[in-house]
Amino acid sequence: MSYFIQQLLNALQLGSIYALIALGYTMVYGVLGLINFAHGDIFMAGAFFGFFTAYLLKLPLIPTLILSMLLASALGIMIERIAYRPLRKAPRMSLIITALGISLFLENFTRATLGGQPRSFPKLLEIQDFTFLGASVTNLQVVIILVSIFLMLVLRYIVQNTMIGKAMRAVSDNKEVLALMGISLDTVIMVTFGLGSALAATAGILVGLAYPVIDPYMGITVGWKAFIAAVLGGIGLINGALVGGFILGFIEIFAAALLPSTYRDGIAFTILIIVLLLKPTGLLGRPVIKKV
Amino acid sequence: MAMLEVEGLEVTYGNIRALRGISFKVEKGEIVTLVGANGAGKTTTLRTISGMTSAAKGKVTFNGKDLLKTKAHHIVRYGITHVPEGRGMFGNLTVKENLELATWTRKSKAEVKKNFERVFSLFPRLSERINQKAMTLSGGEQQMLAVARALMSQGELILLDEPSMGLAPILVKEIFRILEEINKEGTTILLVEQNAHMALKIATRAYVLETGTVVMEGSGQELSKDMRVKEAYLGG
């Protein structure tokens, strides 16, 4: 029983990381129809922003988080402005290749300037163990889960209840008419990249705290898995990213408990293939019907 | 100077010349209608005015401001509202959210509230469906929502592209009554209609478009009595 609770918490922790990153994939897909392959690297950049904020400015956890979120937002917005916006009317393929290029650029630029060796992430939290229903839990686990859930609720509120959130949802329905309402598509896209990148940066810092090492390539595997989570839940759907993220977290943790650990990374990709074959629109996605 | 002035406007799509230098104007307080067969360039004209389509040549000014160099989302702020062809719903948003987005440029909360009340008294059917997703509305209800959205943005000039399309005759009458009413309250209207009969009846002035050129103009009454117009657009 305590073993089960232990694993449950691990799964929640992993799932919330995936969900935080998956939100960025799904929101950008919602407004641009683009799989932003550089998103995993924004997660990595966020971890490094946190690293430097904590080491150089000696800030505690919450200010580090906030500052890194802002820096990552700026990075995400800059990438959209410089690399994606000029291609908005270009064929989809050009955009995807550009996204892959940006991804490689971010990884290699980080490696070239900071070196490829893993760095240990500053201990922003005094780790304390305690027992909960017989399972041993750390305060870090609790923080990771609570911070993630808090940010998910904030995002949900923004998307559901604010004007900019409504505009974000309206983009995928009708870009042209959005302009007729006086809403600038550029603004909506900018906010989308900003929010998605801030969530990815949070995930980066939480992963940095948990492991606790970071390196320029840490975004690749995690980025792919979060992308799979987004597809699993239904790409373009906010709730899809949440559901997909947690399901993937649970599957990975519980499968790893049963299978040799080398299988773990393969599981996510197996799920991707199964979803694409059986329900390409994802668990929450409706089949695409065009109303005439 | 008229409120809206269009001069020598040319629009091309690739090598299709959709507008071949049309000129017309709309004075403050008027209802002006553009009549013409399918493909005459009516939709293109409205789209160019609101900034959705770019022009090859010509001039369009609204209260003296050049529109051809202005982005669509700024043109709205000048006071032009466009109800586009084909309704242009945000299908995944609710009726309420569709209406709310139309108030993006409106700052006064009190004004927005007043507009909501007005729209719901004009379209009680929409108020019953306030939390329904727009894509689940019937075609006619979507059309009402499109018109309602225009009333929410409360422009000085409303461009309407076939607002009666797909509506039952009784609702067509209702829409036209509403247009006359908001016109009396001070909103200027530029109307494109398949239903030329009704459009000419409420129009102060009208222009007839044929393959991208204005071929006739006159008061609504004059044109509805004109033999050529009768034959071509009013079914003889």
Ligand SMILES: Nc1ncnc2c1ncn2[C@@H]1O[C@H](COP(=O)(O)OP(=O)(O)OP(=O)(O)O)[C@@H](O)[C@H]1O
């Ligand atoms: N996006 C486009 N690409 C190419 N040609 C276009 C495009 N939009 C319109 N056209 C062409 O321009 C011409 C004018 O079209 P427009 O939609 O303005 O006509 P309309 O008067 O509104 O017709 P209808 O009454 O059928 O709505 C037509 O010949 C049409 O085929």
Ligand SMILES: [Mg+2]
């Ligand atoms: Mg048309």
